[in-house]
Amino acid sequence: MNINNGEILEVIRFPSPNPNVKLKEITYLSNGLRVKGMLAEPKNEVVTDGFLYLRGGIKNVGKVRPARIAQFAQEGFIVFAPYYRGNQGGEGNEDFAGDDREDAFAAFQLLKSLPTVKQVHIFGFSRGGVMALLTGIKFPEAASLCTWGGVSDMSLTYMERKDLRRMLKRVIGGTPSKFPERYESRTPLYELEKLEAPVLIIHGVNDHNVSIEHAYRLERQLKELNKPAESWYFDEFTHYFPPAVNRKVVQDLTKWMKNQSKRW
Numbered sequence: 001m002n003i004n005n006g007e008i009l010e011v012i013r014f015p016s017p018n019p020n021v022k023l024k025e026i027t028y029l030s031n032g033l034r035v036k037g038m039l040a041e042p043k044n045e046v047v048t049d050g051f052l053y054l055r056g057g058i059k060n061v062g063k064v065r066p067a068r069i070a071q072f073a074q075e076g077f078i079v080f081a082p083y084y085r086g087n088q089g090g091e092g093n094e095d096f097a098g099d100d101r102e103d104a105f106a107a108f109q110l111l112k113s114l115p116t117v118k119q120v121h122i123f124g125f126s127r128g129g130v131m132a133l134l135t136g137i138k139f140p141e142a143a144s145l146c147t148w149g150g151v152s153d154m155s156l157t158y159m160e161r162k163d164l165r166r167m168l169k170r171v172i173g174g175t176p177s178k179f180p181e182r183y184e185s186r187t188p189l190y191e192l193e194k195l196e197a198p199v200l201i202i203h204g205v206n207d208h209n210v211s212i213e214h215a216y217r218l219e220r221q222l223k224e225l226n227k228p229a230e231s232w233y234f235d236e237f238t239h240y241f242p243p244a245v246n247r248k249v250v251q252d253l254t255k256w257m258k259n260q261s262k263r264w
Helices: 066-073 101-113 128-138 154-160 162-173 180-184 188-194 212-224 243-259
Strands: 008-014 021-030 033-042 049-054 078-082 119-125 144-148 199-204 229-234
Touching: 008 033, 021 066, 021 101, 033 066, 033 101, 049 066, 049 101, 049 128, 049 243, 066 078, 066 243, 078 101, 101 119, 101 128, 119 128, 128 144, 128 188, 144 243, 154 162, 154 180, 154 212, 162 180, 188 212, 199 212, 199 243, 212 229, 229 243
Parallel strands: 049 078, 049 119, 119 144, 144 199, 199 229
Antiparallel strands: 008 021, 021 033, 033 078
């Protein structure tokens, strides 16, 4: 690992949609690449918990939204959300939980390096679920981990999402049948024994973007390994929750994070 990973190279103030939250666009180092992300800090509040927000999608699909990042900062966290390499002026090429996982790892280190941050929680939405789990495996000192509508098995994504197959073959370099090892290396289910952080799984049962089977496989594997895990399943919802429910779940999951044992 590059010893300069997570080093902040440039900071630019960014207009915030929330009067209680300051936003900055950060350029930081990830294995020698200049990668960008967004930092959100509550105003007039001393915060000691970092929150790594790992977005879903790829390239312009699922971009980091300032209002969403500010929503989590409002709950009392210093939030950092990497854009991933190759996006919004960053160097390199995003490759769907391949080498771009290093951008999440370096972002974790960036949060740890901030003077007020004592511990870091990890959150992943959709494709960010894989990124969150891989980061939690890499950094067992993470305080907690939440995956919301999260991918846990990359081969399952290929099978379920016919609309993504061309992109996955291009980015990963083939199909799961021809190159199973490339999909397994992006699938954290095979390494969960290294995960120490308590895990919260949130998923809509009617999710057609990332099926509930991803959550079931993750929960089953965690329980077989006797890892601390909790699941919140919502029978009536898909990949996206109604705004009022979304706000309530954000409040509940951040409260859950703060209630986890402080192990740093």
